[in-house]
Amino acid sequence: MTPAAPLAGTEDQPHARMSLATALSTGPSHAYLFHGPAGVGKRTAARAFAAELLAEGDPDPQDARRRTLAGTHPDLTWVRPTGAHVMRTEDVDEPVIAAASRTPFESSRRVFVLERVDTMNDEVANRLLKTLEEPASFVHLLLLTDALDQVITTVVSRCQPVRFERLPARRIQAELEGEGVPPERAAACSKLALGNATRARYLASEEGQALRADAARIVSAALAGGGRDGRDPEAWRGLLDRADERKAAAEAAVEEDRRARLLSEPKGRDRAALEKSFDDSVRRDGRRARTEILDLGLTLAALGFRDLVCLAEGAEEAALDPDRAGTQARAAPSRDPRRLLAAAERCEDTRLSLQLNVTEDLALEALGIRLAKLVGAE
Secondary structure, eight states: OSSSSTTTTOTTOOHHHHHHHHHHOOOOSEEEEEEETSSHHHHHHHHHHHHHHHHHSSSSSHHHHHHHHTTOOOTTEEEEEEESOOHHHHHIIIIIGGGGGSOOOOSSSEEEEOOGGGGOOOOHHHHHHHHHEEEEEEEEEEEESSSSGGGGGHHHHHHHHEOOOOOOOOHHHHHHHHTTTOOOHHHHHHHHHTOHHHHHHHHSHHHHHHHHHHHHHHHHHHHSSSTTOOOTHHHHHHHHHHHHHHHHHHHHHHHHHHHHTTTTTOHHHHHHHHHHHHHHHHHHHHHHHHHHHHHHHOOOOHHHHHHHHHHHHTGGGOSSSSHHHHHHHHSSOSOOHHHHHHHHHHEEEHHHHGGGTTTTHHHHHHHHHHHHHHHHHO
């Protein structure tokens, strides 16, 4: 059964489109690994592929597709890591390993989608291996990752790879302009997103524009010397405040879901377990949302220093946001390109350190001091 049109999410992904179309026409494998950068269609394609798998043989295939795409089909299980940076054993024990031994509810298949499988540790991977190696005939697993090199080798070797590439900036720009984003903003955001359409849309939003301004303020403060002693906490305040706002919004969304779910849940063991699950979700989702904003802000700061390197080396055409970089370069002429590049690397190092549960305020303050010493005005 091959869809008449390319699966959603694969329109600009020739390898993925061919791989999944072949699977549907000749018979699907038991496990696939969708890999490639974030924001290029992996989740959309996984849901569309699952919809086709569960629709086959159904007396009402369109309804099966609709429910799968809505996430309400009983034979679709979608797993996201519950840890901020790690997949836990409980994420796979009952939802995947145990469930994969039980026959489908209504379809001829059961489909399990696991996001961010690069966050599996050895213990989780070992628990999952038997299911990957010898699944029941009706089981299909779709594993997703943005970081193929961090997925445990034994997991990779047991899956059919499906490669997704970065989206071309011109395609993202056209989409943004089609959604009403002004051309100049669409051009900058499509480049700064580095092939990630989801990120480009966020950067083009009002909140994303404010985050871009926060990152530009960090770069400008470093170029100005960051204050007398290299400290300029106000340069980071916008980024930290924005991260806190995103954290609060994520927590509020979980709390709203909690209220809706608990209205109809009677008191007892199941309700207590559900409340604990929501407590965990509040902490996890809030922490993850805050980290995502800090991560993106530091990425934008690093790209800002990278653009300054391009201008300093006379390669303006390679700059991702040449207008903003040009303004900063004119205010801080004659900077050493090697020091600017080192500043970009310091931003990236700090971004990665946030995954280690460091104290974020102190990490950013330390980064500000290092940046000012590297590129600050004499």
